Amino acid sequence: MDKTFDWFGARGIGLRKSGSDREYAGAVDGIDGVELVLLSAGEIPRELAAGNIHLGVTGSDLVREKLANWDARVAELAPMGFGGADLIIAVPQAWVDVATLDDLDAAAAAFRRAHGFRLRIATKYHRLVREFLREQGVADYQLVDSQGATEGTVKNETAEAIADITSTGETLRANGLKILDDGLIHASQATLFRGRRRDWTDEQRAKLKALQMVLGL
Amino acid sequence: MPTSPETLIEARRLRDLFAAKGAQVVKADVLQPADTLLDLYGEDIRARSYLTSDPLRGEMVLRPDFTVPVVQMHMQAHADPARYTYAGKVFRKQETDETRANEYVQVGYEVFDGQNPANADAEVFAAIAEGLSDLPVRAATGDIGVLMAAVRGLRTTDDRKAALLRHIWRPGRFRALMRRFGSGQVPPARAALLAADDPFAQAGADIGLRSRKEVAARIEALRADAATAPIAAEEIALIDAILGLRETAPNVLSALRDIAVDMPAIGTAVAGLDARLDAMNAHGVDVAALEFEGSYGRTSLEYYDGFVFGFYATDRPDHPPVATGGRYDALTAQLGQGRAVPAVGGVIRPDLALGLRAC
Numbered sequence: 001m002d003k004t005f006d007w008f009g010a011r012g013i014g015l016r017k018s019g020s021d022r023e024y025a026g027a028v029d030g031i032d033g034v035e036l037v038l039l040s041a042g043e044i045p046r047e048l049a050a051g052n053i054h055l056g057v058t059g060s061d062l063v064r065e066k067l068a069n070w071d072a073r074v075a076e077l078a079p080m081g082f083g084g085a086d087l088i089i090a091v092p093q094a095w096v097d098v099a100t101l102d103d104l105d106a107a108a109a110a111f112r113r114a115h116g117f118r119l120r121i122a123t124k125y126h127r128l129v130r131e132f133l134r135e136q137g138v139a140d141y142q143l144v145d146s147q148g149a150t151e152g153t154v155k156n157e158t159a160e161a162i163a164d165i166t167s168t169g170e171t172l173r174a175n176g177l178k179i180l181d182d183g184l185i186h187a188s189q190a191t192l193f194r195g196r197r198r199d200w201t202d203e204q205r206a207k208l209k210a211l212q213m214v215l216g217l
Numbered sequence: 218m219p220t221s222p223e224t225l226i227e228a229r230r231l232r233d234l235f236a237a238k239g240a241q242v243v244k245a246d247v248l249q250p251a252d253t254l255l256d257l258y259g260e261d262i263r264a265r266s267y268l269t270s271d272p273l274r275g276e277m278v279l280r281p282d283f284t285v286p287v288v289q290m291h292m293q294a295h296a297d298p299a300r301y302t303y304a305g306k307v308f309r310k311q312e313t314d315e316t317r318a319n320e321y322v323q324v325g326y327e328v329f330d331g332q333n334p335a336n337a338d339a340e341v342f343a344a345i346a347e348g349l350s351d352l353p354v355r356a357a358t359g360d361i362g363v364l365m366a367a368v369r370g371l372r373t374t375d376d377r378k379a380a381l382l383r384h385i386w387r388p389g390r391f392r393a394l395m396r397r398f399g400s401g402q403v404p405p406a407r408a409a410l411l412a413a414d415d416p417f418a419q420a421g422a423d424i425g426l427r428s429r430k431e432v433a434a435r436i437e438a439l440r441a442d443a444a445t446a447p448i449a450a451e452e453i454a455l456i457d458a459i460l461g462l463r464e465t466a467p468n469v470l471s472a473l474r475d476i477a478v479d480m481p482a483i484g485t486a487v488a489g490l491d492a493r494l495d496a497m498n499a500h501g502v503d504v505a506a507l508e509f510e511g512s513y514g515r516t517s518l519e520y521y522d523g524f525v526f527g528f529y530a531t532d533r534p535d536h537p538p539v540a541t542g543g544r545y546d547a548l549t550a551q552l553g554q555g556r557a558v559p560a561v562g563g564v565i566r567p568d569l570a571l572g573l574r575a576c
Contacts, residue, residue: 094423096416110435
């Protein structure tokens with residue numbers, strides 16, 4: 001939130017929280033007729049697509065994961081240069097034979113033959129991971145849902161590999177995992193999005209244009 | 218429209234048509250146990266399936282098609298040969314195009330007959346064609362079996378053939394494998410691994426279900442693969458030639474016979490295609506005008522492993538096919554735990570058929 005405020009501040013728009021620290025209301029200085037609401041990053045894609053908010057700042061990974069056909073429903077106005085994290089595929093370091101997706105695919109085939117079920121990849125980014133693996137032609141895997149502590153699933157034997165967000169890779173290494181050489185699914189960063197619903201009023205469209213002028217977009 | 222009263226009437230008409238050909242009318246539960254079905258179909262179908270959980274039965278799925286329940290039914294009945302027809306809704310999530318129905322009716326005709334596969338193929342194709350006879354549709358056909366025979370006939374190791382066969386349905390990965398197997402090159406990371414005195418020096422702790430023994434076994438497989446001679450350029454060219462075929466069926470048959478001179482392994486599959494075309498002719502199909510594509514069926518469902526076909530609106534190539542079908546012998550082997558029953562079937566979407574009739 002602070003980095004978002006800094007980003008807007010550097011471009012002449014003041015954003016701040018109003019009221020006490022516990023309230024999720026905000027105020028906007030430097031332009032009239034724009035309201036600020038504070039929502040969790042995970043809710044912003046849905047609210048943008050539904051038209052409940054017109055602009056939103058959230059991770060580019062969350063928009064792609066949570067919205068089917070995301071680019072028909074929201075548009076990227078500006079990547080904001082912070083909040084960077086990579087969605088990657090990681091496997092145990094003990095798999096010295098697996099460095100690439102090609103290896104992962106071959107290992108998955110052998111694993112399924114040996115164990116009688118598809119190799120499990122733990123993630124909460126189902127759509128992004130599935131689309132990536134489909135494009136790359138990886139077979140014989142299944143996704144298992146993991147909403148937290150995903151790095152631990154391999155050690156706990158509830159998954160054989162993971163797909164998760166990492167910024168430094170430190171937690172992965174600490175959990176005995178390594179990133180595949182070509183395992184980068186999406187390089188995410190905080191991004192300013194607009195909704196693409198058609199029911200914006202002329203006034204709202206004009207306001208967006210004015211805001212874009214001030215922001216220099 | 219996908220489930221309107223008119224659609225249901227058309228579905229009944231088609232089902233009666235198939236029943237009149239001797240097919241037994243069968244039904245399947247809308248809610249199916251998810252584990253068998255999704256383990257078989259994989260993650261792409263899982264993504265498009267409506268999953269729910271039952272407190273006692275575990276994960277259940279709204280049936281994404283009838284094939285698996287009908288095969289299971291057949292396996293229990295032990296009747297052979299057998300013909301089945303059904304009409305009912307199937308459910309598929311639409312991830313990209315919301316104008317496409319997520320709930321629609323399929324009418325199917327499935328033949329389990331190991332005596333004469335060519336005739337069974339022709340029978341199913343002709344029955345589906347008859348159901349669509351008054352509509353502006355064109356048929357596309359192919360034969361995954363020819364491609365599989367060609368891969369099995371390559372002069373290379375069984376491991377390489379198995380890797381290629383696994384990816385028949387993923388053309389990008391198939392092409393990448395062909396390129397690597399034809400190059401004689403070992404990727405740098407792999408070369409380093411194979412050259413290492415102790416490949417496990419950097420391995421760290423063993424975690425997870427995939428054991429060190431499994432990793433070691435793959436390293437041995439990689440070592441054997443690195444020592445394997447590349448697949449000859451001429452053989453790769455023959456596979457490309459098969460994949461590039463796109464002509465009328467008689468012309469394709471002739472081209473395949475030429476290819477079979479250099480690649481005798483496809484001889485049986487080509488003879489099978491010949492027999493199928495004869496049988497289709499006997500069933501009244503205009504074989505001389507029938508389109509055949511060497512790559513057809515490679516991006517559809519993975520379980521078709523022989524004859525494949527689809528019917529498309531003549532002037533709406535962008536629309537989903539009105540009918541699809543094919544042979545799925547391997548699927549019955551997987552579901553039958555070793556007991557395979559040669560099977561071929563097709564489904565019509567009556568809503569799409571009606572849409573064509575209206576315009």
